[in-house]
Amino acid sequence: MKKSLLFPLLALLVSLTGLACQTVSSATTPYGGVIRIGHNAPFTGAIPLVALSGREAIDLWLEEHNNQIELDGKVYRFEIIERDNQTSPEVAARITEELITEHDILAMIGPYASAQAIPAGEVANRLKTPMISPWSTNPNTTRNRPYVFRIPFLDDFQAEVIAYFLAEEQRVQNVAILYSEQSDYSRDIARFFRENAQASGMNIVFDESFDANDLVNISSHLERLAQTNAEVLFLPQYYNEVPIIVNQLAQIGWTGRVIGSDSWASTELLTACGINCEGFYFSTHWTPSNTSEPAQRFIKLYQARYNRLPDDLAALTWDAMEILALGLQNCGSLSGNLEQDRECLQQGLAAIDAFEGATGKMRFNEEGDPIKCVLLVRIESQQAQFYKQVCPR
Structure with missing residues (x-):
């Protein structure tokens, strides 16, 4: 009888010990091992396809990376908090503040269109939270805003x-x-x-x-x-x-x-x-005929997941996620102090000198703007065919 009780007790002890180790491990990882990222996009309004392409690219990136990133020996997963800006500048600014102050995001992807990205960028910069716009090309989005970055040309x-x-x-x-x-x-x-x-x-x-x-x-x-x-x-x-x-x-x-x-x-x-x-x-910004390794890898992943070719919004948003991850890696580690970690990520993003993504090679200037090539395409038989590439001198 005593012997029969011994093994269940030992098993319970081992189980509790393992649980305690997991609890300690989780407790020592800042934010409980969860990095919150906002997604400020126009799911309703005039350009909903923009938001849907962005969402697909983010989901694909998370899937391809098993929804995790390792920083300083600690593994984090991402939690994407989506908000619909309704293609409205006022709503885009309001939900930016909401994501930062109420949902404790570390950074934000979007808005996309300049009309929403410019006012949202003012809020993100004022609250010192990194923002990456995948599509905004207006210079005012990033001008004199060190916490605001972008992926497209200007x-x-x-x-x-x-x-x-x-x-x-x-x-x-x-x-x-x-x-x-x-x-x-x-x-x-x-x-x-x-x-x-x-x-x-x-x-x-x-x-x-x-x-x-x-x-x-x-x-x-x-x-x-x-x-x-x-x-x-x-x-x-x-x-x-x-x-x-x-x-x-x-x-x-x-x-x-x-x-x-x-x-x-x-x-x-x-x-x-x-x-x-x-x-x-x-x-x-993009054409599926791009033969670079990063572009072709993205195209294959996207086609396998969604059974169609990606558009430029998807490619730009994929690169935004790549840049975000690179900024985190440059930061190196998170402290658990949100203000300090936002600053660390901002510095990590600003430190990116050169990058090659799905939308091509780029280097960043002091305003957080990429210096990259423009593609010209010609519409033939209801398809955009690559015509030529023009790069900065």
Whole structure:
């Protein structure tokens, strides 16, 4: 009888000892071994596909890395806290503060569009919490904000590339500009393009802004455009807006060409535009024809997981997660003091000198902006085909 009780007691003792060791181990790992990351994205509103592509890339990255990272001999898992900014600047700023002050995030991915990223970046920088925007190209997102970083190239450079391409390669003499005054992205890239077009010797024969909330009544602008001798229209609008405008241009019989910016990059645009966008060019960050090892690895993983090719938003968000992990590794270890660890991560991100990800090679300047190449693609048979790559001098 005594012997029969001995083994269960020993087994219980061993079990309790193991549990105690696990408890001590968990207790000695800051934050209980969980790193909280915010995801500030437009799941509703005008551009929900942006948020969905970002979510897919984050989920894929976590899956590929077993949702863990090792720092100073301690293993952490990630907890992603998603919030919908509704494509609203005010909501994006509000949920940034909520994620930082109420959910104790270490860092934040997003927002994506510049209209939301600029005000959210002000909050993140003020509260000294690292923020990485996968898609915002407006210089104001990161300007004088050491806690704000980005993955894409900037609007001033892509506008220069587009203007130079039209003037030098396409030999365009007369150009038109149509943009949304309410959009930080559209308004500012239009300004950069205007400056570069004039410097390249092109004549700006039409330059108007419109109300993006009233696309149905844009016809008066387009009729005035049709009365000019413009050869090409620069249209820096989002993928959901471009087909509406281009299709109306086709209806009034305008035979000129249209060129766009990185906001065009979406299969939705290619499908909705159809033949009316055939032969048009736009600038972008990504093409599946990229043959680099990081790009091809990402494409294979994405196709295996989602059974389709990734878009530029997915590739940019994948790189944002890669940069976040590299910043954490540069930080080295976490203390459990959130303010100190946010500062450590900021310094780790700022220390990244060069990186090659799915969207190409890049190096970072003192503003947290990557210096990287712009891709030009041409729409053929409702697909964006690689045309050329233009890199900073």
